[in-house]
Amino acid sequence: MIFDVPELARWRSGGSLVRIPPGLDVPLTPRVRRLIDTPAFRRLAQISQLGLVSLVYPAANHSRQEHSLGVYQVAIEFLARLSADERFAATIGPTDAERFLVAALLHDVGHWPFGHPIEDLRLPNVPDHELLAQRFITEGELAAAIREDWSLDPVDVSDLIAGRANDVEARLLSSLLSGPFDVDKVDYLMRDSLHAGVPYGRNFDRGRLVGSLCLNETGDALAITDKGKTAAEMMVFARYVMFSEVYWHHAVRSATAMLQRAVYLLQDHVNFGELQMLTEQPAIERLRAGAADGPDAELLSGLFGAKRRLYKRLSQYSYFEEPALYQRLARQPYAKLVDCAERLAAIISRELGIDIAAHEILIDAPPVELEVEFDVDVYFPKQNVYRRLGEVSPVVRTLAREQFDDYVKRVRLLVHPRLVSQLQRLPDLAEWLGEAVGRG
Amino acid sequence: MIFDVPELARWRSGGSLVRIPPGLDVPLTPRVRRLIDTPAFRRLAQISQLGLVSLVYPAANHSRQEHSLGVYQVAIEFLARLSADERFAATIGPTDAERFLVAALLHDVGHWPFGHPIEDLRLPNVPDHELLAQRFITEGELAAAIREDWSLDPVDVSDLIAGRANDVEARLLSSLLSGPFDVDKVDYLMRDSLHAGVPYGRNFDRGRLVGSLCLNETGDALAITDKGKTAAEMMVFARYVMFSEVYWHHAVRSATAMLQRAVYLLQDHVNFGELQMLTEQPAIERLRAGAADGPDAELLSGLFGAKRRLYKRLSQYSYFEEPALYQRLARQPYAKLVDCAERLAAIISRELGIDIAAHEILIDAPPVELEVEFDVDVYFPKQNVYRRLGEVSPVVRTLAREQFDDYVKRVRLLVHPRLVSQLQRLPDLAEWLGEAVGRG
Amino acid sequence: MIFDVPELARWRSGGSLVRIPPGLDVPLTPRVRRLIDTPAFRRLAQISQLGLVSLVYPAANHSRQEHSLGVYQVAIEFLARLSADERFAATIGPTDAERFLVAALLHDVGHWPFGHPIEDLRLPNVPDHELLAQRFITEGELAAAIREDWSLDPVDVSDLIAGRANDVEARLLSSLLSGPFDVDKVDYLMRDSLHAGVPYGRNFDRGRLVGSLCLNETGDALAITDKGKTAAEMMVFARYVMFSEVYWHHAVRSATAMLQRAVYLLQDHVNFGELQMLTEQPAIERLRAGAADGPDAELLSGLFGAKRRLYKRLSQYSYFEEPALYQRLARQPYAKLVDCAERLAAIISRELGIDIAAHEILIDAPPVELEVEFDVDVYFPKQNVYRRLGEVSPVVRTLAREQFDDYVKRVRLLVHPRLVSQLQRLPDLAEWLGEAVGRG
């Protein structure tokens, strides 16, 4: 029975706890304590969850270690609830449950400093971070602990995290780990919101969402009952607001664009395989060391130097306001954005008769990868039917289709602060941008 | 200058305070204290804000007195913010501001027990509650206090509350008092949510919404700047969730339908003019006294008797699921709903060969009046343009047009609990309902 | 096993819930639902938890029904935790656990409107409220439900609530129900604080307190481990602040003194046995009906009439400031307080040459009954010793011995508001009071 897993028996588990905001007591059995005291896990204490966001929300410097503990706590809640679901209990035994708990705790173990924005560049010499995760889990102290204390094969844990496993148990557990309403999002929306000091991601009735978890019709993925429909809508909405106000805040995107251009420029001077092994401050030092004195150094200094100096937003374009322009810039290879930005810098230099360096104008645009779709099956017990959430919720449908990738994620033109006063309100800017893009 | 109004100078106002959840210190000048100690205002301490909702959310028995204090506090915040808006400060002087504060504090003074559901019946002998408000404000102790302490004409206050005043100052203040983002909603969404014990209405970033308040293009109504767009979306969404899970919760609607049918039945045995003057418990006694021993008595006993006995939901129909049926029942005169329900009771009695009394089946349907539309002007200072919120927010557009009146407000078939087991899962129910409605 | 009790298996209990602030989901099995839908329990929905406090904290009008649901929820938490304690599990079986749950839910069923202040008068014709509880539990619908659904003897439940049972199981369960850290206080401190809108009673680390529960050395009472010592100190401190700022707020005591004098005056005109059966509003009507037109009517009108009119504090005396005076007035029979107050009124009338009616001056003083002592055993597992909390916590010792009954509970002189300006700052007041008391 799942409830025999020691981590689920809070009051019987010996009582060791660790506290994380907002007042959560995360139960620590000795074998969990061993996992979190390994070098691979402790490394996460020095990698921030939100990277450049803390340049805009100064308190949002919480670590991936804290988040991982939070995800593990949500995983316990999910299991406790689902153990009362007959079909779940028939599919998932104690060993599966333990594999899931370990996977939840270690799901971020392959993350590295600024990994997301750098991976969005799709540079050839950046190793896949899944390899890093695999290495941490299947080698060294983590592997030993997983084998000895949990009687699990580290490869199985690694495969579950990577979504590679394919039996029905793994597919089901995988949908709890990474899907529209997974243990990761339940924690990070709340936690990022809490530390940023904003209410946006903290209001989705976690208790009710968890209370409504069930399986989909085919029994191989998470679903919710109709009792959880509104809670699900709240979580989709919370995620939208967090993207709008935090993750894709214009100043956060400005910092991201600066970092991306710098890394793009210095890509041949950094060993990314080594970089991935570092924690955040050493990684910053490594990047700055690779940059020498060029434009890349200047960009990195604006981000990480003694004096913060973020590029300013000159203009922005959403899918709805400027569909033609938007479509030519969104989801394009990064090199194209660089070309366009450099051409635009040249055009403006020429037209205004001033000197603008190639790296002083940046174009930020939505990356190739779309956000995971927020659709899930909703089970209506009275009618005994399953329907898609988007079908029964106009607001989810709208958020998913229109507002999210198209509204929140904008194309933005960013410039060095020294240029703002000169470039603001240029009547011909849109035309020049069109020209720069058009030749692309 | 507006800031000379004593109620706005918290630290200089003498320091008398009253505390209401969630930790708000409402400043009380002597002249405000006099208003809230009048019989007309104290009456609100014995009238609950949410009426029948406490049959479903037992803690939601907070009073209109508490809510009124909360609205007055929001009104102070609105004024403090808008006093920094040049156009507002040019239009609204101290006297206007004081008129607005008094109106905000007294805006609910004409409410009476279960007034909303009873007024939805549109019975001929129910006096308009605005007359009640007018009477309380322009006569007796309130009128004296308004004249003596505030140097205001009570009729002006009453007119402002009723939306009757028509100068530009009054139109502007009126939009603060009753509009898409008025002082009333800012308080009640939060307060109803807090007392019900649900998170739904408490997450709309009040500080940011208030911080973004400005005037519309013509200067005669409240608007928001683009900085407040997301906060406005959050409030619209919060309101949707509160309707879905609290105000239009199926069991709350069941209780409402029971009360409405009872009042409809006993309408000739109650003096509504007198009823409106009572507080909640005496009003209940008065209704039960008017009901004698008939079906109306039985219905009221299920609501207010020693033993709670709510009708059960047999089926429900939203605009999207059953447009034809929905449109024939939504926004119809109440008498028609009664006819249909009675015909349906007769049909089922006949078909199943059992005795069903006319009042044991109720049809609940959206009332004639639509919810106020949630649209407001959004000001974009960079471009110096004003646009409608619905234009720039797909999610607001969806909530306003589709999800709100059409999705949340459903047609429901409710039956006496003794009938549930017999009537559940009748294959011909929809057909019989169609027959009952069709002949209407 | 205790965990087989259906109410403890939240996720397996069928999932019916009721929500109360602050976001608690109280699980409702069908047999719990039946208990809370009885007349005896529903009566609590119309009796406020804090009585006269809402005259000072207007939002604190929450019901004993809501509190009872909260206590039941705490009882589940206590049981869940203690079921992991070997000695507890060896003593308390499922039937004991069920008896405790029912007792926790029904612990307030014998409360009646303003019962506490009226019982403090110790009038001969006021029946003991335990009789009322016993009657509600052992007769009628509650008794039937307890017998049929729970297979318990209602007398056993009633005895547990009254602390009459004397086997070791009952003594142990009784200490969970009524003791220094019982299920009642854990809920009411938090709940009263929440509704009053103050932070004072909401900060005692409930999770940690519950997590540290264990048994005392002899195994017949609740104790805490040293891990819970600070949480226990926090709860004692929270209780002190709630007494200081809410329960014994000077204006609350003024209202209490007014009510007590009124009831004292009209005691022969009210049938208290009948009064105890009423809910709050009818009980107020009954008292006012009994009062006719005399001083008692005037006092009640100031509390419950259209216009609030509370007596004002003229002076106050704590044990530390005025030990002699304090000791002659605290914990005295009520009749003596009345005599002193009347004598004082006569003295002042004579000295100032003005007319003061006998009931226009009231003396409020700590009642005979002391607050329960806040001492509990603390278990130190490393040393395997049990020590009293007061022994190991100077702050608890101070709060218990000095600050509580002696500091917070003051003797106060209260006068009709019409007299305030004349009686304030009388240089001879203390002397006159001494004279009035001295002759007592």
Place this chain on the structure above:
Amino acid sequence: MIFDVPELARWRSGGSLVRIPPGLDVPLTPRVRRLIDTPAFRRLAQISQLGLVSLVYPAANHSRQEHSLGVYQVAIEFLARLSADERFAATIGPTDAERFLVAALLHDVGHWPFGHPIEDLRLPNVPDHELLAQRFITEGELAAAIREDWSLDPVDVSDLIAGRANDVEARLLSSLLSGPFDVDKVDYLMRDSLHAGVPYGRNFDRGRLVGSLCLNETGDALAITDKGKTAAEMMVFARYVMFSEVYWHHAVRSATAMLQRAVYLLQDHVNFGELQMLTEQPAIERLRAGAADGPDAELLSGLFGAKRRLYKRLSQYSYFEEPALYQRLARQPYAKLVDCAERLAAIISRELGIDIAAHEILIDAPPVELEVEFDVDVYFPKQNVYRRLGEVSPVVRTLAREQFDDYVKRVRLLVHPRLVSQLQRLPDLAEWLGEAVGRG
């Protein structure tokens, strides 16, 4: 008038804000923005507020930058309130207010990584951190900004922070900055509590405390009115709990003792003047580089290495339990603690016949410096008298005299984890410790 200071006019200050938990909008005028974008201030973003605490409370890694913004926000609240106090307004003009705001924002600018525990060692070659603060403020970009934007002399700001200024204005402002209820504590108790995820420091009714601020009798220090007495007691209590459960948590003290011994050992291999200029991660690297391979390296590796390895508590002694022993170890020079610990290691090695290295046993004891006394004047307006808080509050007296330095701050014996099983429950341990100390 103080209210003309732009930072106090939130709605008129242009509206730029930065958000920090818990939902505080810190207003940023351009001149404040310039201060926080200087290298000296941004350095605080990479220095954690609580240092080693995050080894125990993993989420408590918030920065001194965030705290400084919070203190600045509290400073605005203090000024807004006190500007309504006639005596304050007569003493403090706009220039003084601006000086105070700048000092509040910059009060931590001289802090350096692990400065507190290292300074407690009183090593000869560690420069006073006040010199560092003075240097940051009176030189470079901060000095320029203070002169140009605020028309203040940087030396005056620096003197105010250091408590060196001596005119009445400076003494008064200094008591707001550093005293029993200063702007620093109001922020850090709440903020440390929030990030640690504990409720302990977040419950002291900030609004009421601020609302009760006034001046002492002589007008040169902060005091509170009797309305704030309970809020002040709550803050003293909150501080006690934070010390007990966070700042002096036994595992935090273990980490502190390890760091102190390591620094003591490597003191001649580190340039502390340079160390003070570094942010936290580089400072850790510098210490570890100075340590080479000896015992100091081993201690630092247990704290900052890939694998956390904290010393375990073998026993502890409070003033009340072991007064003689306590008094011989508390508040002693650090070298004496080292001697005792080394002697104890030798004794145990000899007695048990095992090898214990000198650094494997540590003694942690309260440092020389006592906590600031929590006493303040309380003003009773009715009697027009000022009394000390400790006089009118037994609980504050107890916390201040007994519980705080004597109860919370214990003497602890800490050992390397490899020794725990052998050294636990040694019957002669206390005697051996006595022997080790006695020869000291």
